Amino acid sequence: MARPDPYDAFEAMIAPARHRPEIWRVVLGVMLAFSATFFVVSGVLEFARLVMAPGDFMRFATAVQTGSTPFGVLMILVATGAIGLCAMIAVRLLHDRPPETVFGPVPRAIAQFFGVLWAVALLYMALSVLFYLTDDTALTPGLPVGQWVAYLPLTILALLIQTGGEEVLFRGYLQPQFAALSRNRLVWMVLPSALFGAVHYAPAIYGTNAPVIALWAFVFGLVTADLTARAGTLGPAMALHLANNFFAIALTSLAGDLSGLALFTLPYGPEDEAAIRAVLPLDFIGMLLCWLAARIAIRA
Numbered sequence: 001m002a003r004p005d006p007y008d009a010f011e012a013m014i015a016p017a018r019h020r021p022e023i024w025r026v027v028l029g030v031m032l033a034f035s036a037t038f039f040v041v042s043g044v045l046e047f048a049r050l051v052m053a054p055g056d057f058m059r060f061a062t063a064v065q066t067g068s069t070p071f072g073v074l075m076i077l078v079a080t081g082a083i084g085l086c087a088m089i090a091v092r093l094l095h096d097r098p099p100e101t102v103f104g105p106v107p108r109a110i111a112q113f114f115g116v117l118w119a120v121a122l123l124y125m126a127l128s129v130l131f132y133l134t135d136d137t138a139l140t141p142g143l144p145v146g147q148w149v150a151y152l153p154l155t156i157l158a159l160l161i162q163t164g165g166e167e168v169l170f171r172g173y174l175q176p177q178f179a180a181l182s183r184n185r186l187v188w189m190v191l192p193s194a195l196f197g198a199v200h201y202a203p204a205i206y207g208t209n210a211p212v213i214a215l216w217a218f219v220f221g222l223v224t225a226d227l228t229a230r231a232g233t234l235g236p237a238m239a240l241h242l243a244n245n246f247f248a249i250a251l252t253s254l255a256g257d258l259s260g261l262a263l264f265t266l267p268y269g270p271e272d273e274a275a276i277r278a279v280l281p282l283d284f285i286g287m288l289l290c291w292l293a294a295r296i297a298i299r300a
Helices: 008-017 023-051 054-066 070-095 099-103 106-134 145-181 185-199 203-231 235-251 273-298
Strands: none
Touching: 008 099, 008 145, 008 203, 023 054, 023 070, 023 145, 054 070, 070 099, 070 145, 099 106, 099 145, 106 203, 106 235, 106 273, 145 185, 145 203, 145 235, 185 203, 203 235, 203 273, 235 273
16 A cells, blocks of 8 residues: 655645746746845835934944944844845745645644744744753843843744745745646755855855854755655744744844843854854754654654
8 A cells, every 4th residue: 555645735736836836936036025025125225214314314324234222233134034024025926826825724823823832932942041051051131021022922923024035035935836837856945945045145254154054054945955855834844933033033043143032141152163163963853753753643
């Protein structure tokens, strides 16, 4: 007896993408989505330049570029999330399908989102405790607890916009569109994940570690692509991405880079290449464990 295809549920997301699957539409949609972040940030900076004194504007621009203040991080997260909104606009204008189809069946997506979120959040918490109990790394206090709690609703909302926007583009839009063009899993899993890894390639920030960081993002893309295809919705991928970024940005962040909303910061930043290389294997292991936890949560 033939074993069932573990990706049968993905058909619910592929079927709407078959209506107008031409590759030129996909390329144009990606260009539209990536232009969103540039125009949002450029527009905010230009408005700020017009209404602020030169010294205040320079401090504001630096905060937005580096994420060294709460507002700077919130701005970066929301601007990044604009790619998801533009992807949904592209779905309607270029592919003539309802924007909500990027999520799969919405009630199931919501249920799977919360089921996976609890599972991976508990796992991330356990892994964090284990790391800090077995490592002598001294954490530095970030935001005062009262401020951190006050910002928490905005932090979670901004993280949901950022991670949701990326998942809508890469797993909700590109993955089904590529699957509508080819049934080959190397096409619809690998190509969007490779693009996801490429946009995380940042040698100016990570130096010689930039290729490994991009590889981490590529593997993360494969993991969330697998979860999306198994679940038939975007819910599990969004939950895993949200939990990952909450722990990396809002709970314990690298020093300097996107540290403005963190409760604690590590004693090193992305420029400390040796320290980053030392923790990357643990990050890969943690990601794969969360992938397994998410699969258990959705019973796939």
